[in-house]
Amino acid sequence: MATTDVALREASGRSGQKHVVNDLSIQVATVNGSGSQSSNTVLLRSIFQMGIPVSGKNLFPSNIAGLPTWYTIRANKDGYIARKKEIDFLVAMNPETAQEDVKSLAAGAVVVYDEPLNLRALRDDLIFYAVPYDKLVAPVCPEAKLRKLVRNMIYVGVVAKLLGIEMAEVEKAIRKQFAKKVKAANLNLAAVEAGFHHATATLPKQDPYFVERSDQTAGKIIIDGNSAAALGSMFAGVTVVTWYPITPSSSLVETLIDYMKEYRIGPDGKASFAIVQAEDELAAIGMVLGAGWAGARAMTATAGPGISLMSEFAGLSYYAEVPGVVWDIQRVGPSTGLPTRTSQGDILSTAFLSHGDTKHILLIPSSVEECFTMATDAFNLAEHFQTLVFVMSDLDLGMNNWMSDPFRYPDTPIKRGKVLSKKDLDRLGGFARYKDVDGDGIGYRTLPGTDHPAAAYFARGSGHNENSQYSERPDDFERNMERLNRKFETARSFVPRPEIIENGKSNQVGIIAYGTSHWAILEARDQLRKEYNLEADYLRLKAFPFTRDVHEFIERHERIYVVEQNRDAQMLSLLKLDVRADLVTRLRSIAHIHGLPLDARSVTDELTSMEGK
Amino acid sequence: MATTPTSTPMPKTNRIGLTVLDYRGGKTTLCAGCGHNAISERIIDAFYEMGVKPERVIKPSGIGCSSKSPAYFMSRSHSFNAVHGRMPSVATGAILANHKLLALGVSGDGDTASIGIGQFVHLMRRNLPLIYVIEDNGVYGLTKGQFSATADLGSKLKSGVSNDLPPIDTCALAIELGATFVGRSFSGDKKQLLAMLKAAIAHRGTVMLDVVSPCVTFNDHEGSTKSYKYMKDHEEPLQDINLIPAFEEIDVEYDPGTTVDVTMHDGSHLRLRKLEEDYDPTNKINAVRRLLEAHERNEVLTGVFYLNSQAPTFIDMLNITDESLATLPDSVVRPGREVLDEVMEQLR
Known part of the structure; x- marks a missing residue:
């Protein structure tokens, strides 16, 4: 698979004259199950520790071992952390894909390859470095069966030497990676050193890429979105978690289990939570509804196929008004689709999930930090509005490592919504479950077990009146x-407001995007300004239903490009349903569906072409 | 009309001072003579006689005639009429959220044995504290009389159509899968059903009661094996069942030769006077064998088939704190600032 879909750069002749510092992308092509993940994480962390903004993206197959996998690392002094379309530095470890990987590179790119593959013969416009991995690994790893895993550490040493990554930082990263396994750490370090020495002795520097110490990552953390969501959920006070394993959401709950075991067991050794692996997604969401009805902060995590299965219960939640939180770590559909690739393809179906007139609140995180904070937002909104809240993450955000400022402790109190206690009922005498007492569409509820003869009500998905009695009356x-x-309309002023970046210079072009597209948009805006002198204002959506800011942004701009990672312009469709009819023609779609994280260049190219530039 | 003034007698109350009226529900909308109504009556009696506070009870149900019935008993208990075949998951979530609740899940044979069989199977495995009642009439009533998966081989619909597929025996399945109290009764057998429901209330763990409950409209005719007449002719009770609640004094001795006495989780005593020699309700394998034999003999075996009052429940296995998860204070469910600091440090 060529992960660069287009070779973009002009052949600028042999490099070597240029000196490119802290601005490159490295792609490591390996076979999955070969332990390369550790090597790649060590590379990523070493660059991060040297203070350079960095991002890592794993492009992996739906398979346990033996299929091609690619890992891209991008280091960028300007802080761009979206996927870079061009590959500057290829580490070709997989004989199966090596030829195609090399052929798809742009001229001037660098290839570090396994000597016997003889990739040098393929092209004369690239810079090649050959590494005899098998020869190098034997002396450092006498145990033959470990060689397959340790072998990959050798390229870390080679790349470190070629780019100028400090070995002290590499060692630190290895010690962190193999924290509790000193022997493994030493073995891996020896392999790195073998690579480093090989490069020092036999590979004179020919390429222009350098990594130099900077101070741009001080105090920052590295975490994946699923772990951030897990942490956020723990601090949001989740008590019931029910789930069914599905890529790419499983690690969210698995990490949550680890955190909860560590930090949510009381002094008496008992758990302040229940986590249940259900028999399927139907049961997982059913348990969320049962628990939410009975007053717990309940959640599940899933992906598209699970969302489809949850459809009937989603309607019950909407209509019987039961709170709960669902994390959708979106992957590529339809059907099984590409289970290990990223997408924003569940937006439209989730917004209206279930039959009849049903609609749901969606929150859309763009960053690991928002995965953390939106966990609390989601529970607060779910309990305030007594309905499911869907958090629309994606595989890129959920499973990849991202740099972030440390998360801030949630200092706002946990909000449980309109729940009547025994004391309230003593005072009121009774209540009507579905009566709009406050004019916001939100009724008052009681929890099962409330010790008052008037506490009980009959929750049901069938037609009911204000008193929750069965009714078929029109x-x-x-x-x-x-x-x-009315309740859904109220939600407009409670959901997170969009982030808006406007320069005030021009009101011609606006971009609307959301989720992980954000990082490509930030970079694309700079490309548009620098390369085309085009100022594009930007609104990043964080939620559905849309707040008033969204309508106003569209009113202010002549042409709005809605950028998203699905075929059918799903968010644009939602916007069309929501904005004034005369504004609909202002909306244009830039859609990407290849399953790879969105890159800035693709957005810039498409937008400028649509602008006639 | 009485002409002399008399003082109104004090209504009879149970041990927590409630009258049987406090356990009533709304007026039934099911057909006159429906077995489900008789079951609702027995549920009212059982909770009243056991002195269970109705506010402590939840009544989750699925979809169908059976699942409507929670509206017709115990209005002071919370109900959740969920989606078809999914009562088990809703009940599970509710019990996880608040394990102090006493859950009475009501389902039907269609709701359980067809669309809901997956959730039924997994619920039974978990030994969640819950009373699961199947109001079993062998047909889909609300959709006007199609066969369900508990219909017996060769039984006939009103139209004369014969059932060609073997029935699922929900009791045999429940025993095999891990339910810890499994029995079958008949809506027309007041005494037995009441005693079994009372024993169910005393048990901690999953109780699975399959209650044959004739559908007077769609399955009470000649050729049906779930009709009143068929049950009168074919019911074979295993035991005479008597439940002596923990709060009542035991004043009757029993003969260990003819009667099994089981001490229930709450201290109640379940007395099973054997009608069959050597039936041991704690023996899983024999229980299943006896059920299979009953099918061969065209008997509808009723009684307590299997009982294990020692097994850990799902709540025990999950090691959930004694308080209800639903109402834990913020200080318990949100770790302190130092925890976040510690985690952030690890991520640097």
């Missing part, structure tokens, strides 16, 4: 549905 049904709509 006026009861209509009134209830109108109230539910």
